[in-house]
Amino acid sequence: MDALVAAHRKPKQRTLTGSTARTAATLALAGAASATAFEGAGHAEPALTPAQVKAKVDRLYHDAEVATEKYNGAKEKAGEARESLDELRDEAARRTDRLNASRNALGSLATAQYRTGAIDPAVQVALSSDPDQYLERASIADRAGDRQSAAVTGIRRQLGEISRLRGEADDRLEELKSHQAVLRKSKAKIQDKIGAAEDLLSRLTAAQRAQYAAEDGHGNSTAVPRADRAAARGAGPVQAPNARASEAISFAYGAIGKPYVWGATGPSAFDCSGLTQAAWQAAGVALPRTTYTQINAGQRIPRSQLAPGDLVFFYSGITHVGLYIGDGQMIHAPRPGAPVRVAPIDEMPYAGATRPA
Known part of the structure; x- marks a missing residue:
């Protein structure tokens, strides 16, 4: 009886057919799409305005330039460490050759002494037909013994020098490995930053990229270099403070339009x-490799006293x-995608100036 009551109360399941089934399916798909869109909205990167893209690209390129200067410094130090290591190894090899020659000479002397020293000296005097001659030879042998002692001392000194050189070489090798690790890390960072900047730029339309290139000198636009070359032709001789500064400026003008490569x-x-x-360098002045070392390579100059060539x-x-x-302008290699060009010094945060000696 209870089973019959329960069966009577159990609702009947209806099968959806026709237009009712289609309506339910549509509502289900719409709900799923809405849910997916809602979930995706929390993860999708919001669209950036061209101004926001430019700001992010500028920051990425600046970060890449920071890593580039670190790379340049590590490369310079790695080169110095490798050169020092090679010199130490060469010197150790030369000293080893001299050591081997000293050892051979000492071995020959020891062998000769062994052959003549097997008989007691008193017996040799007694058996000698010419005792005076023997005593003279014995005196020479004593001096040879002194030379042998000096040779042993010299060999010990050479061994110590070789050991010191090899220790210094090991230190230079570790130093080289450290600089190479910095090189690898900086290179990866540079490539990551440049890749991210190029990805952002690729999201702009062609017109937006052209505007960005015109305003900031990026991309493959040739308008800026062409204008700079025209300005260089019409500028006439630069009133530089000395012949070397004039030569450096002439070289920089000749580099206008060449690409930036980190x-x-x-x-x-x-x-x-x-x-x-x-x-x-074209003017005969050797500067260090990086920005943060070049600023100390010469006389610091206040902005009010800037002269061409600084x-x-x-x-x-x-x-x-x-x-x-001059006239608030500089020639510089801006960053990846921007060729060497003339630009106002006010376009970036000014930090200082140096006049190379």
Whole structure:
């Protein structure tokens, strides 16, 4: 009876057919789509305005330039460590050759003494037909013994020197490995930052990218280099303070339009400190490789006393440098995608200036 009552109370399941089934399916799909859209909205990156893209790209390129200068510094130090290591190894090899020659000479002397020293000296005097001659030879042998002692001392000293050289070589090897690790890390960071910047730029329309290139000198636009070359032709001689500064400026004008490549020092491409180093090298002045070392390579100059040929530096970390050419303008290698060009020094946060000696 209870079972019958329960069966009577159990609702009947209805099968959806026709238009009712289609309506239910549509509502279900719409609900699922809404849920998916809602869930995805929390994860999708919001659309950026061109101004926001430019700000992010600028930051990424600046970060890449910071890593580039660190890469340049590590590369320079790695080169110095490798050169020092090679010199130490060469010197150790030369000293080892001299040590082997000393050992051979000492061995020959010891062998000769062994052959003649097997008989007691008193017996040798008694048996000698010419005691005076024997005593003279014995005196010579004593002096030879002194030379042998000196030779042993010399060998010990050479062993100590070789050990010291090898220890220094081991230290240089560890130093080289450390700089190589920094190189790898900086290179990966540079590539990541540049890749992220290029990805952001790819999201802009062609017109937006063209506008960005025109305003900021990025991309493959040739308008800026062409204008700079025209300005260089019409500028006439630069009133530089000396012949060397004039030569450096002339070199920089000749580099206008050449691409920025991180780590490059010319002649077909440059990064910012590579350009200034190459320009002053053409004038016979050796500058260090990085921005943060170039700023200390010469006389510090206040902004009010800037003269053509001075190096002008930017950002608080001293991560960018250009060559001042007068009238508030500089020639510099801006960043990836932007060729060497003329630009106002006010376009970046000014940090200081140096006049190379």
